[in-house]
Amino acid sequence: MPDASRLVETLEAIVGPGFCLSSPEHLLAYECDGLTLHRGSPSAVVLPADKTEVVRVVRACRAAGVPFVPRGAGTGLSGGSLAECGAVVIECSRLNRVLEVDPEDRVAVVQPGVVNADLSKAAAPFGLLFAPDPSSQQACTVGGNIAENSGGPHTLKYGTTTNHVLALEVVLPSGELLRIGSRTGWDFGYDLVGAVVGSEGTLCVVTEATVRLTPLPEAVETLLAVFPDIVSACRAVGDVIRSGLVPAALEIVDRRTIEAIEASVYAAGLPADAGAVLLVELDGAVAVLAPQMERVRALVAGQGATRVEVARDAAERQRLWRARKGAFGALGRLAPDLYVHDAVVPRPRLPEVIDQILAIGEKHGVRLSNVFHAGDGNLHPNISFDRRDPDELARVLAAGDEILRACVAVGGVISGEHGIGTEKRDFMRLVFGEDDLAAMQRLRDAFDPDHVCNPGKIFPTTRFCVESNPKARGYDRVSFDS
C-alpha cells in the first residue's frame, strides 16, 4: 500500500501550499461528477499551475504507485472524472489561459482548463467561434470536451470535438511530455490526436490544445415547431434530413422537459400545450435562410405541427437556447437525482425507438423525460429519481438497461457525447465482444501499459480494482443479474 501522506507532501511541494487538497471536506466536492449515482474518493486533488507541474505530479504519482485522473469542470455525465482506486485528481482549472487566437489560420491555442464558452468569447472579435457547444458550455472545459469528444446541439452541422482538435501537448503516464498532431490540421504517421480525443482521460493528461476556429455564420434563424406528440416531431426530423437540408441544429424537447424548464430560471415561454417542440436552427448566408425556413415550415406542417414560432432577434434566439441548454439543470430540480442517458440510433429509427422508450418508462413507473439532439439520432432519455429509495433506484436502472438494449437492437450505440466512464462500462459487452475489447485494451496499453491513467473507466469492471466503487457494483448486479 503506498504511503498517501508522503505523496501528499510531495505533491504539495510541487504545486505549492493551498493547491493540493487532501482533507475530507475538500475531497467531498470531488466525490462525483455530473453522474451523481457513482462515487469515489480521491487520495488528493492537485491544481497544477503549468505543464511542468503536471509532468512532476504524474511522475510523483508513478513513483508512489498511485493512479491519477485528469479532471476539468466535473460536468461530465458518465463518471469519467471519478477517482477510482484511490487515484489523485489532477484538476486543470488553473490551466485556464487562451494562449493564442490566430484569425488568419483560424486556430486557437488553449490550456485545457479554458471554459468552452470563454474560448468562443475570445474568438468572437475575429468573427470566429469554437463550434462544439455542449449544453454545459458555460462551465465545462476544453480539456473535458477533448476527453469526452463532446458534442452539443450544433454537432449535426459542425461535428463533435474531434473534428475541431488539430494538435495536442500531452503528458504520458510515463511522465514524458509529447506534442502530437499539427496546427495545419494535417497529420501523418498515425492519428494520435484522434486516439486521444474521446479516450476519456485514460491515455494521458492534455496540457495544451490547438483547436480549429469556425467563421461565425452570416445569419442565423431559429424556429420552434409545436407538435401534439413526440413521435410526430421525430418524423418531421426525418423529413428535414431527407429533404437535403443541413440545419445547424435539430432538437426535440418533450412536454415534461418543457414543464421543468418553464418552472425554472430558464423559463422561455415554451408552449404549455405542446406534446413536444422541435427547435430548428438554420445558419448561413442571409439570402438562403428565408427559402430554407419556408421548406422547414412546410415539412413540419406535413407531420402535424400545430404552429411555428420564429425567433425575431438574437435575444429571442438566445432565450430559446438558454432554455434548451438549461433543460438538464431544470430537470435537476424535479428530484434529488437525475440520470441523463445518452445513446444514438440511426435517424430513420427515431420514431419507433422513442415509442419504445416511452413504453419502457411507463412499464417501470419511472419519471422519464426526453430532450435530445434529434438530427443526430442522439437521444437523452432522462430519469428523475431519488437514489435513497432502493426500489425506485432498481426501477431506474432496469429502465435504463432496457432503453440501451432497445437502441442497440436497431443498430444504435450505447453512448453519444457523454462517454462510457464508469456509467456504461458494464454495458460495453452489449455491443463489443472479447476481441473488440482486447483491441481497445491494446490501444490503451500503447499509451498507458500500467493502467494508472484514469483507471476503471470504459472497460468492464472485471478488468480493474473493484473495491473502490460499491455503487458501480450494485449497478452491475441490477443490470446483469436481474
Added chain:
Amino acid sequence: MPDASRLVETLEAIVGPGFCLSSPEHLLAYECDGLTLHRGSPSAVVLPADKTEVVRVVRACRAAGVPFVPRGAGTGLSGGSLAECGAVVIECSRLNRVLEVDPEDRVAVVQPGVVNADLSKAAAPFGLLFAPDPSSQQACTVGGNIAENSGGPHTLKYGTTTNHVLALEVVLPSGELLRIGSRTGWDFGYDLVGAVVGSEGTLCVVTEATVRLTPLPEAVETLLAVFPDIVSACRAVGDVIRSGLVPAALEIVDRRTIEAIEASVYAAGLPADAGAVLLVELDGAVAVLAPQMERVRALVAGQGATRVEVARDAAERQRLWRARKGAFGALGRLAPDLYVHDAVVPRPRLPEVIDQILAIGEKHGVRLSNVFHAGDGNLHPNISFDRRDPDELARVLAAGDEILRACVAVGGVISGEHGIGTEKRDFMRLVFGEDDLAAMQRLRDAFDPDHVCNPGKIFPTTRFCVESNPKARGYDRVSFDS
C-alpha cells in the same frame, strides 16, 4: 527463410487458380506504385474474392512467416503499397461491390476495391456524393483512400477521408475479423476507426467500409483567376480565407503545369499567358453564389489578377476539373519520372514558402512545377526528371530535401494527403523525436505487434529489413549524409 513456393500453393488453393500471381512478368506490374522512384518485388500477389479469403490469406502468410501488404489501385504517391521484405500483396480489386446506399441515413457500405468515382456515381441518383475526391479518383479505390487518408481539391470545405468513414470491418494481422466504429457515426471507447484511417495499411486489412455520403450542392460556380505570377495567386488565397468565405476548392496551377496540361489530352484552353491560375469553386444555394462570386472577383483583382473566367455550364466546369486533375498525368509526359511532392504549410506562410521553393528549384537546376490545394496550404511541388541520370537524380533528391525542410521551418508538416510510405520515412525525424516515434510504434504494436502488416512504411529505415529497397537506401544517403 520461408518456403515461398509452398506458400504460393497454399494461397492459390485459397483464392483459386488465376488469382494468385507469382511469375516474374506478373509481379513486374506490382514493383512500384505512383512513386516510381522506389521499387520492391512481392513474393506473390493474391486477389481474394471476399473477406473470408482475406482472413485465410492473412493466416496463411502468418503461418509461413511472410509479411503482407494490402493494395488498392496502386495510385499512391509515397510507395505505401510497395512490397518490402518479400511481402505478399493482397490486391483488393475483386472486392469491388457497393453493398448498400442508404439515402435516409446518408451512408454507403462498400468493399475496399470500389473505385472512388464509382461510389459517387452510385450515390448520385439519391442526390448524394462521396466527398473525398483525389485527383486519381477515376482509378483509386476507397480502400486506398482509407489507407492514406486521401484528400483532394474539395478537402478545404469537406475534409479528408477520415471525416467520411463511419465504420470498418478489418482483418487484423492475427487473422481475426473485427468490426470497429458505428454506422451512426458515433463511436465510443477508443476511436479505432480514426487510428486505422491514414495508417497506410500498416495496422490491418480493410474488408468493408461504411462511409458518410454528402448531399450534392444545390449549385456550383467555378471561376478561374489569371495571375501574372504564383506568389500573387497565393496572396489572393490568403485574402479569400480571411474574408470568411469557405470555398469548396481553392487550387493553384502554375505556368509550367498549364503548359504540360495544354500539350496533353487534358487540354482545357487554360491561358498560355498566365504566370499562374487560381481555380475557385463555390458551392451551395443558388441565391448566395452570385454575391460570393462578386466578392471573390474583387479579392483576386485586389491581388493583381489580370482577368477572371467563369465556367458557363457543367461541361465547362468539368473540363476545368479534368485539366486540374489530369495535371499529374500531363506532367508525366515531360520526362520519364515525376516526383510528386506533398507538404503542408500554415496558409498565411504560403507566399513566402512558394518563393523559397522556386529558389530551391532554380538553385538545383531541376524542372519544378507547382499545382496544389492552396486553400489547405497543401503544396505539391513536382519535379520532372530521369532517374537513369544519377546526377539529375541527386539534384532532385537534394531539392526535395530542402523543400521539406523549408516547409517544416515555418511550422508545416512533411505530408498532406499522400502519406509517408517509403518515400518520407527517413524524413520523419525532421519533425518527430524518438519519443514521438516510440509512441507511434506502440500504437502500431497494438494492432500489429510482429510488424508483418505492410512492413517498412512510415518509420525510419533503421527499424526494418533494409535489404529489399536499394533505392530507398540511396535516397537516405542523399538526403542525410550529404
